[in-house]
Amino acid sequence: AQKVTQAQTEISVVEKEDVTLDCVYETRDTTYYLFWYKQPPSGELVFLIRRNSFDEQNEISGRYSWNFQKSTSSFNFTITASQVVDSAVYFCALSELGTSGSRLTFGEGTQLTVNP
Amino acid sequence: DVKVTQSSRYLVKRTGEKVFLECVQDMDHENMFWYRQDPGLGLRLIYFSYDVKMKEKGDIPEGYSVSREKKERFSLILESASTNQTSMYLCASSFRRGAFFGQGTRLTVV
Numbered sequence: 615a616q617k618v619t620q621a622q623t624e625i626s627v628v629e630k631e632d633v634t635l636d637c638v639y640e641t642r643d644t645t646y647y648l649f650w651y652k653q654p655p656s657g658e659l660v661f662l663i664r665r666n667s668f669d670e671q672n673e674i675s676g677r678y679s680w681n682f683q684k685s686t687s688s689f690n691f692t693i694t695a696s697q698v699v700d701s702a703v704y705f706c707a708l709s710e711l712g713t714s715g716s717r718l719t720f721g722e723g724t725q726l727t728v729n730p
Numbered sequence: 731d732v733k734v735t736q737s738s739r740y741l742v743k744r745t746g747e748k749v750f751l752e753c754v755q756d757m758d759h760e761n762m763f764w765y766r767q768d769p770g771l772g773l774r775l776i777y778f779s780y781d782v783k784m785k786e787k788g789d790i791p792e793g794y795s796v797s798r799e800k801k802e803r804f805s806l807i808l809e810s811a812s813t814n815q816t817s818m819y820l821c822a823s824s825f826r827r828g829a830f831f832g833q834g835t836r837l838t839v840v
Contacts (some may be wrong), residue, residue, distance in 0.1 A: 623770070651831075651835070659820065659831040705773065707829075716761060718822070718829050722772035 616641045618708050620721035627696055629727050635691045635724045637706030643667075648682065648689045649707040653723070659705070665689065696728045733757070736821050736832035743839050749808040751835050753821030762795065762804035763829060764788075767818040779804055811839045 617640040627633045639648065650662040663673065665682050673680045677694045693700055706721045737752035755762065761780050763786075765773040776789030777796040785796050795814060797805045804823075808815055816839045822829035 620772075649829075657818070657834045657836075659822075661830060716780075716824070717775065717778060717788070718763060718824070719775065720765070720773040722770065 615719070616643075616646075616708050616710050616719045618706050618719055618721035620704075620706055620724050622724045623722070624725045626727045626729065629698060630695050631725065632692060632694050632729075633696050633728075635677070635704050635706075635726065637689045637691065637721060639687050639689065639706070639708045641681075641687075641710055643709060643710045645710075647709040649709070649718075650680065650689075650691050651705045651707065651720075653703040653705065655702070662691075693726075696726075698728050698730055701728045702725060732827035734821060734830050734832040736819075736824050736835050738823070738835050739833060741835055741837045742810050743808075743837065743838055745812060747808075747811045747813050748838075749837070749839075751806040751808075751819055751821075753804045753806070753823075753832055754802050755804075755823035755830075756802065757823065757830075758801065760797065760801070761824045761829075763822040763824070764794075764804065764806045765820045765822065766790070767820055767834075773820065776806065813839050815839050 643644045646667045654658045663703045670682050673710045679692045703723045703725050705723045709716050709718045734755045743749050763778040764776045769771050774790050776794050779785045779798040782801050798830045819835045821832040
């Protein structure tokens with residue numbers, strides 16, 4: 615069975631600090647996808663990134679970067695120079711291709727608060 | 731842009747009522763999902779569907795059923811609502827191993 619663990623329930627930082635959100639996953643599949651979503655106070659989940667299991671190249675998008683390490687089953691997310699607008703709940707998710715469609719499993723989420 | 735629309739943003743129902751939560755997507759996605767979100771528990775999968783009339787149980791299907799008669803619409807049914815089903819319900823659709831979510835329905839059962 616697949617599982618995603620986000621050990622950090624809440625993180626609080628001051629604006630302009632860098633912050634890393636941890637994600638560890640478990641899967642028996644060799645082919646899978648990993649995701650990060652952002653849920654601002656409005657409630658809607660916003661897709662941030664998708665990474666497949668064969669692509670371990672790290673990715674940077676503006677102030678966001680992702681570090682995928684298959685050896686440690688981790689897919690960590692770093693926000694550089696955080697801003698108040700980054701305050702949200704962030705979810706890591708894993709998708710496996712089962713015999714009947716793909717199932718998406720989420721971690722418990724990390725509440726990030728960026729204080730001015 | 732993908733659009734996933736849930737029929738209600740807020741809903742209040744009485745214990746024992748049959749409740750329908752509707753979800754419609756406009757991108758011809760094959761997979762659709764229903765999750766519930768509770769504080770400290772993240773998103774838990776209730777049911778998902780990978781094709782019309784096909785459904786699979788998720789992690790917490792008890793007390794729920796689903797219907798997918800058309801590709802664009804996926805309904806979640808609470809056969810007899812109970813107070814422990816008070817929660818935020820999120821619908822999602824996906825095609826390429828990723829999901830796009832609706833705005834959520836906050837259901838309160840009194």
